[in-house]
Amino acid sequence: MANTARWMKASDLQLAREEAKLPALELHRLKPFFPNGLQRGSLLEVNGGQSSGRTSTSLYILAESISRGETCACIDLNNSFCPASLAQAGVGLEQLCWVRCNGNTEHAMRAADLLLHAGGFGVVLLDLCGARSKTLNRIPLSYWFRFQRAIEHTPTILLICSELPQARSCARYSLAMKKSKFHWKGDAPFAVLTALESTAQNNKLTSIRPEPLLIQTGEA
């Protein structure tokens, strides 16, 4: 009979891998969804429809990383990234690398691959919003595994922003967002948009229920 003491359970291996070597990225405004912050070397998905707050949340995570002096990258599939929106968060854009892919999904995936393998980035945002689901469904699952392996044990966090989950099991965090309502102040013709209220849930943490998330415009 072989000595079974030398054998380990697969779940134990997983636990050993999860021991964080690098400090997590703390997200103060998203504490209810990520109580321990975002572990480095992990893949995060932010999903939701239009006006669900997915872009605002993604840019907030980018801003948190940039505010710590890290270099970040934004791979913009449909040239829809608004630099002014990120600058509104109060961070400078000098440490942001923006790649515009003009709607070419293959270019976006290859650019992500190159940047992740170059290493040294804090957060790499892969913005796939607005892409046709037919095109996204053609992306082989091996791509996401490759990305996961590329960032493993590195300080980089890969953030995928899309309408529907793409990386699925490769993602360590998955934040699903749903628009709830808009907050207005005043009546027409003097009405002003003040906030967007969303409902968000971290699908990878089933213990956390959907919670409201208020995204403000900055108008009092």
Added chain:
Amino acid sequence: MYASLSAHHASASLLVEVASRFSPEVELSAQTVTFSIAPLRQLIGSPHQIASEICRAGYECKLQASLAIAANPDSAILLARHFRGVTMVTPGEERLKLASLPLAELFAYDAVKLAPNLLDILLRWGIKTCEDLAALPEKGLSERLGAAGLYLRQLACGTVSRPLRLKAEQTSYTIEKELEDSLELLEPLLFLLSRAAGELCHRLRAQSQAARQLELQLLLNEKPLFVRLEFPVPLSDPRTILKLLQLHLERHPPVAPVRGFRLHLEPVEPQRVQGGIFLPPTPAPDKLHVTLARIAGMVGAENVGTPVLLNTHRPDAFALTPLPSARAGNQPVPEMLRLAMRLFRPALQAQVQLVHLAPKNIAASGIRGRVLRHAGPWKTSGDWWTTASWTREEWDVALDDGALYRIYQESATHEWFVHAVYD
């Protein structure tokens, strides 16, 4: 021990020729060459024998010069310039030999370190020769004249110790090659360029330098092709430089077979950055530059960079610039989640139905719906002093499809556009 040859009427090349017979390392100053004779002691013998050998070499070259041998280069030069014939000084007796030298000789010898007004001061004190100066107390001279006075006294005493000032050979960072057969493919050309780049980088590293700019001239059958690459950080790794060159040549290949090339690297001081344990991660500059060049080759150079917001109120005004190599410091932490926009580039042309001067129904490419609530209009305009002036009325509209859009109407054409969606 050092020997110095001084001649007023001989050419510098003749002096160097004679000196080179005895030492490869020669210091050349105005009509004077100086070299070390310490290694000759074992080959030739005593300083007297060395002096006679130098005199014989000078006679063979028909050189009329004064020779001085002293323990340090400065004393040897001063003695060779001042005394005719052969002057030999045993170590420790430099002060005696230099005693009769007028002070003006010292000032003529080192005009860089010794200001002329110092000579006036010393002459007013009645100090005219090296002997007078050497007799002054060192501490008192230092207090009154500073470091220059101290240096002057050391010169007069013959106690300045320094190595020879050798002229470094100018390193060339250019390699030219003419090919016997023209090259049509990029691969063999890159093979030759890699060797040239490797050789140039070797020269750069030998001089503790790095390259900030690369210039390549490809000789084609008709017009030569010029390539100029500027690196964001100084590079000295041939693989990185070659990869950048390859990516550029793949994007802009030569239009005709290549008959030869000229590769030049512009040397600069390398960038040395001290890393820190507690500093956040940043990509390695050379690796990042190669990565961005690869991505630029794929999506176009105009689509990669760092956004810089322009100083204007025009919506979506930005410029893309190369990623800076300097590390930015910590910035303020975002205080709240801010509502961001996703822009439509270019803006979507829309059909808008108005009721009581407010949008009621909107139809654009991929967008159709009834307006549930709106805010606006906000009139914006700018650049009216240029031909690119703009005037528009902006609205925020919530449609029944659940999304919130920013739309605007051009005041000049009365056309409607969907600018962005709040997300």
